[in-house]
Amino acid sequence: MAGNKRHINQLVEFERPLTTVDIAIFTVRDQALKVLLVQRPAGAEDPFPAQWALPGGFIDTAKDEDLEGCARRKLKEKTGVETPYLEQLGSWGNAQRDPRGWSATHVYFALIPSEAIVLKAGANSADSRWFPVMEERNGEKLAFDHAELLRAAVSRLRSKVEYTSLPVFLMPAEFTLAELQQTYEIILGRRLEKKSFRTRMASADLFDAVPRMKSGPNRPAQLYRLKRRRPLHIFPRPFGSAES
């Protein structure tokens, strides 16, 4: 199975594109959907100096076993944690997106509960920060074609949230149904009907009630915990329209 020199000769005729992996890491905090962006180095040696970009970079064929491994490595470097959810979004490749030459990037998106995160300044990123995902602003001045990648990631996230249990991966270990519904509402940008929401979640059988309540100024709420080994649940129908 090992390569041999004959093969190499044949390959010379094709220039190899640059190959990178980028990740859209989402969380919900302060009542908003946020994405982690890193600021590119300010020196002129790199393209798009000092601009914000999705975390990512070149594949290290020595260290990375496969594409997903590369994504997990970069994700861990930035956030310091393993992600509970990682999905491949797709790949983008053309001659223009990187001024250094024909390049292709493999894009992943990840969901991480807000409290889990410990931001680290990465080796190749002067700074990293959570940006609220707003249709207008981001989309403009990210490095490379990352604005487009981010739009695609947000679009995929929203459409999957319509009919799956994806947002549970954004919740802390214990949470109330109202908090989960809020997370759905923040991502979708609209209100959901309480009864329908609870009926769905109950029938999906995703959580165990823990024998504790969340107290506040009002009626205490039941706390739940995600069952072990619960994969993504797909609901038979998408969420309906708005409430109140």
Add this chain to the structure above:
Amino acid sequence: MAGNKRHINQLVEFERPLTTVDIAIFTVRDQALKVLLVQRPAGAEDPFPAQWALPGGFIDTAKDEDLEGCARRKLKEKTGVETPYLEQLGSWGNAQRDPRGWSATHVYFALIPSEAIVLKAGANSADSRWFPVMEERNGEKLAFDHAELLRAAVSRLRSKVEYTSLPVFLMPAEFTLAELQQTYEIILGRRLEKKSFRTRMASADLFDAVPRMKSGPNRPAQLYRLKRRRPLHIFPRPFGSAES
């Protein structure tokens, strides 16, 4: 925006993976879902000699504007036609899949009506042929990791057919509702209920009735034609279970 030598220096530390594009091209003919496979050259210069593989190959950074353009080029080379439907499936990359080195492939899948196709022997493929998609057989001895890629493509195709109008892209210019239903049934591997099927299609408003009937030994059937500029239609609910 042009590259400069400084950048190149920095990039030397990363070996560039081999980059390819592969396509799963599907059609329905002879009452079966089929996929186009090409036989790799028999000489020992290439890996997996004489084995069957998905059509595809290296990106030509001189000719290919982007990944999808590369996929369309290879598709046209093999089938001689433009495809009515092309979608990116995902990418696979690791150190083992190609004996020549760390490689990543960008996989697309395409749907083509059976009569449209004129198979051409490609430059790098001694032969190409339609293979029925059967869970058991294919999955064993395709070149590279193409068995896995094909499984993923079939899986994606099936799951999208459950709740979209995808199979219309497999139909000839004029067709009957019974023929369309048959196409659905062949892909899904189960019978669908006639009335539900027709109600769905009617409400989707995808076709125009042409003023002609398809005659046979029995009652003639209305012929339909796909409306112009009809994108993929998504039904509010997936198809239900079997009939008779």
Add this chain to the structure above:
DNA sequence: TCTTGTAAGTGGGACTATACCACTAAGTAA
């Protein structure tokens, strides 16, 4: 202690797309 306010959680009928199944319609072949 009682009232007020607010969020948690539920009861029950309405609605909608599909499931199910029986029926009619329209042709060919013997």
Add this chain to the structure above:
DNA sequence: TTACTTAGTGGTATAGTCCCACTTACAAGA
């Protein structure tokens, strides 16, 4: 004319959600 087959429809049942009003449970202040 009858038998057979496939096209196409009518009408009720069902499932999951929608919608809205209601009850429950707590804190805070009068």
